Amino acid sequence: MGFFRRKRQQPPTPPAAPDPAAAGPADLDDLDERGWDxxxxxxxxxxxxAxxxxxxxxxxxxxxxxxxGCxxxxxxxxxxxVTYGLTELWGKDSDDPTTSGFGYELTMRVRRSPTEETPPEWPYRALVVLAQYVRSGPQELWLGDRIRLANGVTDDPDGALTTLAVRLDPVVEPIETPNGRVAFWQAVALTDTDVEEAKRSTTDEVLERLATDNALLITDPERR
Structure with a gap:
């Protein structure tokens, strides 16, 4: 998994289809990226x-x-x-005209220092793990759910962030696309202490408390 600037992203091709890597410039211009765009x-x-x-x-x-991708x-x-892939990025595949794919993409906000020029890679890993749960978990993902990551949220083995909670993104509003409606669900990292508090109350109440001093619920990997 490496960084690159996306200029024009082509969809993966099923084995029976021609190799898109062999397509010429005119072919790439014809790719339908309406969901991605x-x-x-x-x-x-x-x-x-940016x-x-x-x-x-x-x-x-x-x-x-x-x-x-992400x-x-x-x-x-x-x-x-922001993730790409839980909704229909290209043509319409499902039979539901009102909803694109699962109906949402995942977002996450991570603390950044003014001198940091490259984003940390661990959020990419954390988000794909959450997406794997969406696709193969024992039950559907809902707003307010908490999903514990086996290896923790960050790449720090001693880090205190263990769990991702899900809420509606407070800034990016749901959109209507040619493939159906797309919402944006924010993943917020929690500590075990936060999780225990949520068990006594609710995830929403914990997130409301954290938002008192951190309105966008920016994840700080150093939080203990």
């Missing part, structure tokens, strides 16, 4: 002019990956991550 437009308007960092998940959606956009004090 709608997601990009929805998030980029909140980060005008450089987009993108990773692709191999081997791609059609070959078993939970996501096609982008990170820099803000003054945080990185904004």
């Amino acid at each position: 709608a997601v990009t437009q929805a998030v980029s308007q909140h980060h005008p002019g 450089r987009e960092f993108h990773v692709a998940y191999s081997p791609g959606l059609h070959f078993g990956s939970a996501l096609q 982008s990170a956009l820099p803000g003054p004090d945080h990185w904004f991550y």
